[in-house]
Amino acid sequence: MxxxxxxxxxxxxxxxxxxxxxxxxxxxxxxxxxxxxxxxxxxxxxxxxxxxxxxxxKESLKAVRRTLPPKQETALPESGARADAETGAVRNANSLMTESSRNIEKKLDSLQTLLVNRLQQEESAKNELTERREESEPGEEPAGAAVQEPSEQEKFIRLLYNTMLENEVDEKYVNQILDEADKPEKPDVPIDFILANIYQKMILKFGKARGILPAEKGPRVVLFMGPTGVGKTTTIAKIASRFAVDEKKKVALLTADTYRIAAAEQLRTYANILEVPFRVVYSGEEASEAIADLSGFDYIFVDTAGHSHQNTEKLDDMKQMIQAVARNAEYQVFLVLSAATKYRDLLRIASSYREFTDYQLIFTKLDETGAFGNLMNVKLYMDTPIAFVTYGQNVPDDIELFNPQKTVKQLLSTRH
Ligand SMILES: Nc1nc2c(ncn2[C@@H]2O[C@H](COP(=O)(O)OP(=O)(O)O)[C@@H](O)[C@H]2O)c(=O)[nH]1
Ligand SMILES: [Mg+2]
Structure with missing residues (x-):
């Protein structure tokens, strides 16, 4: 039904x-x-x-609805009855996600405790204020007495709303998420149901990236684009190391970043450490030749020069490079962005690259910011998934596959 x-x-x-x-x-x-x-x-x-x-x-809706307890004594989480309901709701919400695990359940539990504590803090701060007001104006009705008190659910949603804004999710997307989440049908719907529902909607919004896939035939050529200094070369070194060392794949590195000598040398150094072939390519033609020479390899990672969208010369080079690669191999493109870049700039950069190619996203420097809203903002604005995130300068350790559960939990958690 x-x-x-x-x-x-x-x-x-x-x-x-x-x-x-x-x-x-x-x-x-x-x-x-x-x-x-x-x-x-x-x-x-x-x-x-x-x-x-x-x-x-739909089965998914059924599963969530089944978890709704018939009647709740209180919407706040002290009672044992509520704790049972919570586990049920969370377990079922998780079962809707492919990556469900006890681990996520635990994390979500602690997240909720965090949110509820904050809710109670706000509540007691407000009570204090009312008391003080009553003391100072005896005999008078406290202001706002005529206004209907928002329910616990409304307060909780308000809290989630503010938390997402604090984490720099664009207000437009915060509203979208709240609008799409199932609205509490009854005043006594437990807040963990609301939380599980919003959590799940946000995970679905992030979607799933394809990551780096092996080619059906010949080498998979992977191009990394993005502004200068975001961490393209470092990220390539991390990824190349995972494939070459951990997975024992045949990896080669190319660089088309010929604008700075140091840039090419940086990648050459990593290639030497990993003991994989390295080549500098000055044009699409040279890239084609290199790919032909490396036809027995599994993965060819290509570093490129950063460009500003005003620089039409570099932009043309990039287009030519992608066209040449596309003619010669199965390829994938990643746009590397720093999580520490300002929101408007991220949108401008992401849009300028989109003019000539589709891509998946990599966010670097998560260790340099406390607010991860931009991951959601850029993902939704460009409608393309995030594949990897990096969180430090260490090669090869500071990289992981993008984990939507973890990021959503951060977006719903208070920053300290
Ligand atoms: N804090 C931090 N620094 C990073 C990260 N990734 C790269 N870097 C640093 O950012 C600087 C620029 O990196 P590089 O790979 O040369 O950037 P590229 O110009 O895009 O190739 C270097 O000092 C890197 O060590 C990261 O995830 N976190
Ligand atoms: Mg570089």
């Missing part, structure tokens, strides 16, 4: 929308007045929400 909510100015309007999407077979389950969507909705205007049902529910 599908259960879905539709909103409109009136009940009729909401039901019209439901029938338009799901057909005339819908059955009205519930009608109620609700506040508008997004953060604004927690304070703003009201509309009518109709919950309708239709045969054929």
């Amino acid at each position: 599908i259960i879905k909510k539709f909103v409109g100015k009136t009940e009729e309007e909401a039901l019209e929308a439901a029938k338009k999407e799901l057909g005339n077979g819908v059955v009205t389950m519930n009608v109620r007045t609700v506040k508008k969507k997004g953060l604004a909705g927690f304070f703003g205007a009201r509309q009518t929400e109709v919950t309708v049902a239709l045969e054929e529910e």
